[in-house]
Amino acid sequence: QVGALSALVLVFAALGVDSIAPLGTARLPDAGVVDALPALPPPEGGYSYTLVDVPGLPLAITRRGARLAASSAMLTFTVLQSANLWLSTTPPEAVAAAIRWYLAPLRLVGAPVDELALTLLLSLRFVALVFQEARNLAMAVLARGLDWRTLGTAGAADVAGGALGRLADNLFAASEQVAQAMVARGYRSPQTQTLYLDLDEVLEREERKAGHLATNALAVVAFGALAWGVHEIGVRFD
16 A cells, blocks of 8 residues: 555656646747757767656656656655554554653743644554555445446546545544544543653663664664665666
8 A cells, every 4th residue: 555655656746747837938039049049969878858758648757757756755655664664563652652752852942742742643543544444445446346447537536536535534533533532531631641651661671672773773774775775866867
């Protein structure tokens, strides 16, 4: 699912960067002046700003579009996949403690750290819920065995619109259930919440895990290699 979303970002970013003509008047001389100029020599090395032209459509993949698409797809995949991996391998109390620890310096400027930590934690949890609901909805549509060729463009758009509306309804219902569960457990605000969790104890327990430092080092090296690869792709497209 994350890979499919990253692929969509890659395709739309590559095709949509330079395909749409900018609004405004181009600052070009008159046609007679341009015709009187000598012909420019062909570029050396076969350089071309446009990489691919889509026949029959006003779409093109340029060097700028390819560079932006590669960077956007890489960042989308890294952010979403790392969030899912973090939530899958880390206890919820450790996630909450880590977020509060990282946001603690913002207390000096009067920022509501507890509210921010709660918002970030719920947002991270909601990302996995969105992918799960989208997968369930896609499986339900596939189970119906629709013949997309007979539906046509209007029918396919109608089915897609209904599926998106159903997805929105499911997500709103899930968020309402989360809110009701928090209220039923006596949660009112971070100021009135009592934390039965020692942050230092959680951090020490995480540090004692076998291979903790090696895992962090490997993650840093992998992220650095990914960033270097994206940079090299951009340099080559330039």
